[in-house]
Amino acid sequence: MNEQISALIDDEIAIVDAAYLITMLQSSKQGAEAWSQYHLIGDAMRGDDNLSPNFKQNLMQKIDLEPTVLAPNATLGMLGEAFKMHHKVPASWSIAASVAAVMVVGWMALHQPTQVTSDLVADAQGEAVTSAIPAEYLLAHQTTAPSGSAYYIQTVSYSK
Amino acid sequence: MKYFIAACFLIGASLGAHATSDDDMWQALQKAAVAARALSYQGIFVCQSGKQSKSVQITHMFSDKGEFSRNVLLDGTPRQLLSQGSDLVIYNQKNEKVVIEKRHGQNMFPAVLPTNLESIRANYALRSGDIERIADRQAQIYLLESKDGLRYSYKLWVDSEYGLLLKSVLLNSHNEVIESISFNQVALMQVGGLDWFRPKIDSKKNYVMEDEVPTSANTGAINAWSIKELPAGYRKVDQMIRMVHGKTLPVTHVVFSDGMAYVSLFIEPVSLKSKASTKATQAVVGNTSYYMNVVDGYQVTVVGEVPEITAAQIGNAVIFNK
Numbered sequence: 501m502n503e504q505i506s507a508l509i510d511d512e513i514a515i516v517d518a519a520y521l522i523t524m525l526q527s528s529k530q531g532a533e534a535w536s537q538y539h540l541i542g543d544a545m546r547g548d549d550n551l552s553p554n555f556k557q558n559l560m561q562k563i564d565l566e567p568t569v570l571a572p573n574a575t576l577g578m579l580g581e582a583f584k585m586h587h588k589v590p591a592s593w594s595i596a597a598s599v600a601a602v603m604v605v606g607w608m609a610l611h612q613p614t615q616v617t618s619d620l621v622a623d624a625q626g627e628a629v630t631s632a633i634p635a636e637y638l639l640a641h642q643t644t645a646p647s648g649s650a651y652y653i654q655t656v657s658y659s660k
Numbered sequence: 661m662k663y664f665i666a667a668c669f670l671i672g673a674s675l676g677a678h679a680t681s682d683d684d685m686w687q688a689l690q691k692a693a694v695a696a697r698a699l700s701y702q703g704i705f706v707c708q709s710g711k712q713s714k715s716v717q718i719t720h721m722f723s724d725k726g727e728f729s730r731n732v733l734l735d736g737t738p739r740q741l742l743s744q745g746s747d748l749v750i751y752n753q754k755n756e757k758v759v760i761e762k763r764h765g766q767n768m769f770p771a772v773l774p775t776n777l778e779s780i781r782a783n784y785a786l787r788s789g790d791i792e793r794i795a796d797r798q799a800q801i802y803l804l805e806s807k808d809g810l811r812y813s814y815k816l817w818v819d820s821e822y823g824l825l826l827k828s829v830l831l832n833s834h835n836e837v838i839e840s841i842s843f844n845q846v847a848l849m850q851v852g853g854l855d856w857f858r859p860k861i862d863s864k865k866n867y868v869m870e871d872e873v874p875t876s877a878n879t880g881a882i883n884a885w886s887i888k889e890l891p892a893g894y895r896k897v898d899q900m901i902r903m904v905h906g907k908t909l910p911v912t913h914v915v916f917s918d919g920m921a922y923v924s925l926f927i928e929p930v931s932l933k934s935k936a937s938t939k940a941t942q943a944v945v946g947n948t949s950y951y952m953n954v955v956d957g958y959q960v961t962v963v964g965e966v967p968e969i970t971a972a973q974i975g976n977a978v979i980f981n982k
Contacts, residue, residue, distance in 0.1 A: 632950065636904045637961050639905065640963075643761075643763070644900075644913065645917070646766070647921070648767070648839050649714075649839050651769075652731075653709050
């Protein structure tokens with residue numbers, strides 16, 4: 501059967517004579533697989549673009565189906581609802597994440613480390629309240645172990 | 661004899677009542693810790709530290725989908741905090757752009773109490789106070805007092821009906837208020853959709869991710885230093901190697917906590933260029949203490965919301981292997 505499929509692809513069998521083969525291809529999964537494999541082999545041998553015509557469309561569809569999970573741990577505890585959560589809840593998170601992802605690219609191009617350093621110095625000087633504590637350590641502490649008012653009242657920042 | 665037995669009975673009963681009332685109080689705090697996470701509510705609270713004060717609008721929802729919270733700063737520079745469980749994303753407006761920061765949220769008001777109160781019970785004594793009205797709600801006051809001078813004390817107002825924490829005040833050893841967070845208005849909210857759970861984005865602004873400081877896990881296996889003896893009740897909760905802004909060499913960062921308070925310890929080799937003072941430096945600004953010392957060619961820096969004696973003790977507990 502595979503030989504006949506190969507022959508059909510190579511135009512060695514007239515289409516009219518191959519009606520049974522085409523019917524078989526439509527009904528048999530194995531036959532359909534062989535059909536697409538032989539096409540792929542043929543394309544590769546000829547040096548053609550060896551991606552399937554639907555490759556891009558299929559890929560984009562698969563990407564769309566992938567849930568964006570920012571917090572995998574948060575869902576672990578809820579066994580029953582876990583599946584629903586993946587699909588329903590993080591809609592707004594995925595907005596945040598996609599905004600973030602786009603911006604990171606834009607920012608990497610613009611970012612200059614020296615600018616941050618000078619901003620830090622400017623901030624540390626401008627902020628008299630915390631002048632006694634070096635801003636870089638205070639910032640590192642508040643970033644890693646924030647508590648109480650540190651979430652809302654920012655005594656230091658390094659980028660303006 | 662009859663009276664003696666009656667007296668013994670009364671004393672026994674009052675002792676018994678006292679014992680249960682201590683447990684009852686801890687149970688009330690336990691309820692407050694859970695209520696802040698498991699109830700759905702919205703309101704406005706005011707946060708004060710030093711001379712600064714900010715109003716914050718909070719929307720908190722707990723449903724079968726998890727715990728969601730959005731905190732919007734109403735005063736000053738726009739800032740929004742969105743959290744799902746312990747994952748926190750902060751949107752910070754800075755001039756013409758909005759900087760997005762990712763954090764691990766912990767002890768955010770009104771969830772300032774951890775759900776496991778064990779280490780707090782070991783380090784703080786609990787006392788109940790008066791009943792006061794906060795944000796049009798009746799609140800029972802609890803004093804969470806430091807058993808030693810190594811941590812600050814807290815005064816907590818807990819909703820008599822729902823158990824939600826309505827107000828939290830941080831007190832130093834002179835009983836002075838050094839930080840206060842308090843609801844102005846609060847109401848329970850019906851569990852519903854999550855349409856509100858998104859940042860109010862100004863599409864004209866540029867959104868950028870914060871300059872993430874590279875960190876790496878550090879198990880502490882190859883340290884040139886060790887910690888001799890920590891202040892009572894504090895234990896290590898985190899350790900990493902990180903870059904600190906303005907420093908060329910990576911710095912070891914260790915975080916300690918007693919369940920309520922957090923302290924950071926930074927250890928780095930002293931660069932040859934900066935022949936800075938080798939004298940121990942200490943400062944207290946608002947609720948934050950700072951201690952710095954240079955020992956055996958290393959700079960040891962401590963920053964945290966603890967009394968200065970605790971910061972100094974942690975700084976002095978670091979010894980270097982020669």
